[in-house]
Amino acid sequence: MLVLALDTATPASTAALVEVTADGLSGIAERRTVDPRAHGEKLAPEIAAALAEAGVRPADLGAIVAGLGPGPFTGLRVGLATAASMAHALGIPTYGVCSLDGLGRAAGPGRVLVATDARRREVYYATYLDGVRVDGPEVAKPAEVTGEFDRVAGEGGLKYGDLFGVPVEEHLLYPPGAALVALAAERIREAAPSEPLTPLYLRRPDAVEPTGRKTVLT
Amino acid sequence: MPDEPLVLGIETSCDETGVGIVRGHTLLADALASSVEQHARFGGVVPEVASRAHLEAIVPTMQRAFDDAGVTLADIDAIAVTSGPGLAGALLVGVAAAKGYALAAEKPLYGVNHLAAHVAVDTLEHGPLPEPAIAMLVSGGHSSLLLVDDLANGVTPLGATIDDAAGEAFDKVARLLGLGFPGGPVIDRRARAGDPAAIAFPRGLTASKDQAAHRFDFSFSGLKTAVARWVEARERDGEPVPVADVSASFQEAVCDVLTAKAIDACRANGVETLVIGGGVAANSRLRVLAEQRAEKHGIRVRVPRPALCTDNGAMVAALGSRLVAAGVAPSRLDLPADSAMSLTTVSVTE
């Protein structure tokens, strides 16, 4: 089955096509642009380009896998709105995966910290043992990140590498499409029910209720 | 393309998630989900709260529109979406969804201007708009006068508010009077029992010295402050605040300025049609006063019913229908959300 993977939880807008078979996965096409303010502009053309490169049409898709974050909200919602609307249009299921898990899985064996930039001098992070999440996801200042790990992946690792004090996986900064699909492969093969794509916000909206009004009389 | 294109419109520029479907000038569906109740305790729209609500509402609202119209996405000729102006994060949800539908169903996409859509929606109720026309758009986010020569290809801004939007003034005065949010409907209701001449509140930018630079501009900040001063003075003196009279007198000041400037814009441009849109166009006093003043000058006023004045998807679909019929080129898939989109941009074609 041909599966579209989308992720906009980091500065990268990623669109990937992956073929899921009974016993494996194979990457067909992947497009990525790294620009923290351009998800809204870049993602849809990337999907169109990936489909064109693979010589397939949207109607050939069998499922969509979307990274649910955590990640900066505005960009994250672009990926989820796109995934949900395409799936609705095509009548195909959507499956959500934690975006950090895409990096954790791709990082392979060992104890790995995945950290992405949460802005406001914080990181979204989770820890993995042999590709499986054992803690997180959470949001915190880099100095407050705890856990056992001997490598770090994700662009939060690159940005705050000195603080974590472990080697940085510089080739693993953004969730790879194939890893996201791998995380949902069982659900895809079993034709599990479509899932609502609820973002992993981890933070409440900034909003304050007004207090008493200020006087205008002088 | 058929003469009567079947067009889907998506609106998410503020706190309403709207999906409308029109065929030509005929409204087939106008599905709406509002997050207004989630904003009430904050006294105004919280952008992040609105954006979260749009993401949750967009697919169910879309499905409701298809069900109401009795059509499927495959039947649709084009998809239009508000790509600006508005709240950046909120716009992005609608634009991303519109792209998803357009891409998946291989349909043309039109990124359109929210204000031009407020003008176009009137065609769903009153048929094709005679052009040129003057459009006055008044809501919580905008207060503008436009000369509409050809809605499909461009409009000429004549003036706008230099501070608060008209609807914003209603919200602020309602908060001052403890009437809650949004302010427009409740002030309209309370004003019915009040005397519009009870208190002489100021009319911004109507003095003769303002005519040179601000003939078609508005200012409501001074009015809001004047109401606050008047109310606080009463409270300080331990007297009750006559909410009905304050509401009526404030509302009269807003409607007096709006209608006077709109009629002046018609006369200055030799235009015989005035179309009013935006949430404040639902105000009952504004509708009556505009009608009365226009009649004296042989000007016809077109105001859609209140449900079409406030933000909705039908207005976006109505403008999309006009663009398709006029043969305007669609937008590309890299269409940006433009929170500050210029009024001169009716649709994004490159």
Ligand SMILES: [Zn+2]
């Ligand atoms: Zn509006």
